[in-house]
Amino acid sequence: MTTLAEIVAFLDRELKISEIPDYSGAMNGLQLENGGEVSRIVAAVDASLPVVEKAIAANAQLLLVHHGMFWQGTQAVTGAFYRKLKLAMDAGLAIYSAHLPLDVHPVWGNNACLIRALGITETKPFLDWKGLPLGLQGKVDLAREDLLKLVEHAVGAPVHHCPGGPERVRSVGVVTGGAGSEVAQAAAAGVDTFVTGEGPHWSYPLAEELGLNVVFGGHYATETFGVKALAGALAERFGLDWEFADHPTGL
Incomplete structure (x- = not known):
C-alpha cells in the first residue's frame, strides 16, 4: 500500500x-x-x-x-x-x-509514445502553443500507404486520412488528440505529413490546398498511450497493480 x-x-x-x-x-x-x-x-x-x-x-x-x-x-x-x-x-x-x-512528456507522453510506435526515434519539438511545443516531428522515408498502416497498427483501428501531400513521406509531425485545426501551422513547420487525432471539417480541404498529408487516427485512440505508460511507471516505482479501462468514444 x-x-x-x-x-x-x-x-x-x-x-x-x-x-x-x-x-x-x-x-x-x-x-x-x-x-x-x-x-x-x-x-x-x-x-x-x-x-x-x-x-x-x-x-x-x-x-x-x-x-x-x-x-x-x-x-x-x-x-x-x-x-x-x-x-x-x-x-x-x-x-x-x-x-x-x-501529452508533452518526453518518455510517457502521448506524442512520444505514438511517434516511437511509428518507428521514429530521432525527434525534435513541433507545433508551438503559448511557448510550449505540443508535439514531435521526425524524418522518415516511407510510402504514404505504409505510414498509414503503421498508424493503424499503433492505434489499433482504421484511420481517416487526407492525401493532400506527397506519396513518399519524408517528414512527420505528431500531435495527438484534437489538433487537426492546426494544419496550417503544421504545414508552416515544414512537415509533409501531420498525424493527429481529429480535426474540424475544414481541416481536410485546407490540408489539400497546403499540400499536406493528414492522418486522423482518432482523438481517443491517439490518447490511450500516455495514461498506460504513466500507470505502468507508477506500478513499477511503487509496487502497485494497474489496469486500463477502455471506454472508446469512436471519435
Missing part, C-alpha cells in the same frame, strides 16, 4: 504540473482525493461516469486520466456529475488528471 500523497508528489514533479500551461478546464493534478492510500490504479482517457464505475468495479483507489472532470468549468453538483462524485467518494476513489503535461 502506497500513500496517495507520495504518488501525487511524484506525478506533480515528473509531469511539471505547475509549470506547463493548459486550458483552464483541464485543472491538472489531483482532482479528487481519497482516504490517503493506494494499492491499485486504473488508467483511462476520460473521467466519465462509466469509467468511474469501471474503476470502482476493478477495486481501484486511484483513477489516472488524461481528460479530467472540469472541462465545462464551474457547474452545479447535480445529475450525472453528482452521481460520479458520490460514487467515487463513497468508494474511496481518488482521481488525478494530466492533460498537456502528459
Whole structure:
C-alpha cells in the first residue's frame, strides 16, 4: 500500500504540473482525493461516469486520466456529475488528471509514445502553443500507404486520412488528440505529413490546398498511450497493480 500523497508528489514533479500551461478546464493534478492510500490504479482517457464505475468495479483507489472532470468549468453538483462524485467518494476513489503535461512528456507522453510506435526515434519539438511545443516531428522515408498502416497498427483501428501531400513521406509531425485545426501551422513547420487525432471539417480541404498529408487516427485512440505508460511507471516505482479501462468514444 502506497500513500496517495507520495504518488501525487511524484506525478506533480515528473509531469511539471505547475509549470506547463493548459486550458483552464483541464485543472491538472489531483482532482479528487481519497482516504490517503493506494494499492491499485486504473488508467483511462476520460473521467466519465462509466469509467468511474469501471474503476470502482476493478477495486481501484486511484483513477489516472488524461481528460479530467472540469472541462465545462464551474457547474452545479447535480445529475450525472453528482452521481460520479458520490460514487467515487463513497468508494474511496481518488482521481488525478494530466492533460498537456502528459501529452508533452518526453518518455510517457502521448506524442512520444505514438511517434516511437511509428518507428521514429530521432525527434525534435513541433507545433508551438503559448511557448510550449505540443508535439514531435521526425524524418522518415516511407510510402504514404505504409505510414498509414503503421498508424493503424499503433492505434489499433482504421484511420481517416487526407492525401493532400506527397506519396513518399519524408517528414512527420505528431500531435495527438484534437489538433487537426492546426494544419496550417503544421504545414508552416515544414512537415509533409501531420498525424493527429481529429480535426474540424475544414481541416481536410485546407490540408489539400497546403499540400499536406493528414492522418486522423482518432482523438481517443491517439490518447490511450500516455495514461498506460504513466500507470505502468507508477506500478513499477511503487509496487502497485494497474489496469486500463477502455471506454472508446469512436471519435
